[in-house]
Amino acid sequence: MYGLLLLDLLEYTMSVEEIFEQYLGSKIYRDREKLLPDYVPGELPHRDEQIRQLAVTLAPALSGSRPSNVFIYGLTGTGKTAVTKYVLRKLMEKGNGRIEYVYVNCRQNNTSYRVLAELGKFLGIKIPFTGLALGEVMKRIIHGLERKSRILIVVLDEVDNLVKRNGDDVLYFLTRINEQLSNAKVSVIGITNDLKFTEFLDARVKSSLGEEELVFPPYNAVQLEDILRQRAKEAFNEGAISDIVIKKVAAIAARQNGDCRLALDILLKAADIAERERASQVTEAHVEKARNEIEKNLTVDTIKTMPLHVKMVLAAVYLLSRDGSTKTITTGLVYDKYKELAAKIGIEPVTSRRITDILNELDMSGIINARVISLGRYGRTKVIEIGVPLKNVEEGLSSDILLKAAIEEA
Numbered sequence: 001m002y003g004l005l006l007l008d009l010l011e012y013t014m015s016v017e018e019i020f021e022q023y024l025g026s027k028i029y030r031d032r033e034k035l036l037p038d039y040v041p042g043e044l045p046h047r048d049e050q051i052r053q054l055a056v057t058l059a060p061a062l063s064g065s066r067p068s069n070v071f072i073y074g075l076t077g078t079g080k081t082a083v084t085k086y087v088l089r090k091l092m093e094k095g096n097g098r099i100e101y102v103y104v105n106c107r108q109n110n111t112s113y114r115v116l117a118e119l120g121k122f123l124g125i126k127i128p129f130t131g132l133a134l135g136e137v138m139k140r141i142i143h144g145l146e147r148k149s150r151i152l153i154v155v156l157d158e159v160d161n162l163v164k165r166n167g168d169d170v171l172y173f174l175t176r177i178n179e180q181l182s183n184a185k186v187s188v189i190g191i192t193n194d195l196k197f198t199e200f201l202d203a204r205v206k207s208s209l210g211e212e213e214l215v216f217p218p219y220n221a222v223q224l225e226d227i228l229r230q231r232a233k234e235a236f237n238e239g240a241i242s243d244i245v246i247k248k249v250a251a252i253a254a255r256q257n258g259d260c261r262l263a264l265d266i267l268l269k270a271a272d273i274a275e276r277e278r279a280s281q282v283t284e285a286h287v288e289k290a291r292n293e294i295e296k297n298l299t300v301d302t303i304k305t306m307p308l309h310v311k312m313v314l315a316a317v318y319l320l321s322r323d324g325s326t327k328t329i330t331t332g333l334v335y336d337k338y339k340e341l342a343a344k345i346g347i348e349p350v351t352s353r354r355i356t357d358i359l360n361e362l363d364m365s366g367i368i369n370a371r372v373i374s375l376g377r378y379g380r381t382k383v384i385e386i387g388v389p390l391k392n393v394e395e396g397l398s399s400d401i402l403l404k405a406a407i408e409e410a
């Protein structure tokens with residue numbers, strides 16, 4: 001705590017020049033970019049099998065034949081995007097300009113129109129921001145593809161976002177498009193970390209998208225260590241990072257579903273903190289600070305995106321915890337507090353049954369911990385505690401103007 005305060009004070013008194021100077025003569029970094037999520041390294045340890053399978057699937061493009069569509073599934077941070085970009089890059093090198101690929105992130109472009117507009121942009125077709133009928137955009141894309149006369153591989157990353165929001169029109173169009181093309185060929189690579197979205201797909205789309213399927217398993221701690229060591233070699237100055245630090249970061253991420261994105265995120269943040277402190281080594285203490293910061297951001301972001309009534313239930317638990325006079329927070333107390341809040345804000349409360357469901361959801365997310373206790377002949381009840389630092393909950397809830405006022409007044 002004291003360290004952080006000192007650090008803040010230090011930065012507060014630094015001039016802009018001094019802040020910039022720090023990064024010029026970095027003690028820690030040789031090349032910070034090598035830790036950023038978009039960087040695709042020259043080697044991807046522990047993904048040989050997936051790289052090989054994807055290469056085998058896409059290789060027919062080199063002899064002019066349309067590769068099968070591929071559906072890639074795996075939890076967050078399992079290397080799906082990195083492997084796809086890695087293999088495509090190698091394919092482009094061999095393809096002599098006859099093969100092209102376009103990468104569309106469907107979280108950033110989460111409507112059918114936007115995804116098609118991205119394709120249009122890639123093909124050099126003018127598509128206004130809005131206004132055209134989808135059918136017209138599709139017609140223009142077909143025309144643009146025919147003109148180019150190439151094999152085009154369309155990568156739809158985080159494709160579940162598109163399907164959940166706008167259905168499977170675009171997937172249907174792209175998986176059928178070859179029937180309307182004579183000079184060009186199109187293959188689709190769909191990537192997702194949410195298998196449930198396939199329930200929203202038309203059976204035909206599902207089977208054409210899944211001509212080939214690739215599953216990315218989570219990394220274990222030892223695998224994450226190897227990956228981090230290799231990235232660290234590229235990113236850090238010699239001696240700036242020790243194996244103990246790598247092991248600690250890998251162990252944290254391994255417990256979070258083997259998420260390599262998280263591992264790199266913690267490493268980057270820890271190194272940034274070390275840099276700001278003008279240390280010459282990243283230590284375990286820096287990792288701890290980085291982890292707390294990331295966890296805080298995660299909690300705050302999760303709370304911010306919760307539906308209003310979920311936030312209100314959490315606010316009720318928060319107020320009861322903050323108050324401190326209530327030793328045991330039970331479902332009944334939460335419901336009373338929630339109703340009080342609803343009246344204050346002027347919102348119709350939901351039923352107590354729904355409150356029980358919401359408390360279960362919050363328990364699953366780890367923001368609260370709920371356990372059932374027996375009240376002897378009075379039955380059983382749930383005892384609830386906040387599972388994360390109170391100030392993080394307050395920060396998340398305060399992003400809602402209505403709740404902020406209600407919390408301040410309470």
Ligand SMILES: Nc1ncnc2c1ncn2[C@@H]1O[C@H](COP(=O)(O)OP(=O)(O)OP(=O)(O)O)[C@@H](O)[C@H]1O
Nearest residue numbers: 037044045076077078079080081082193227260261
């Ligand atoms: N085997 C690996 N070697 C080196 N870096 C890796 C490896 N696997 C993943 N990474 C890195 O981890 C980060 C996350 O990987 P990537 O974006 O490919 O995950 P993803 O499975 O697509 O996750 P999401 O579902 O969140 O998009 C990236 O910075 C990537 O370079």
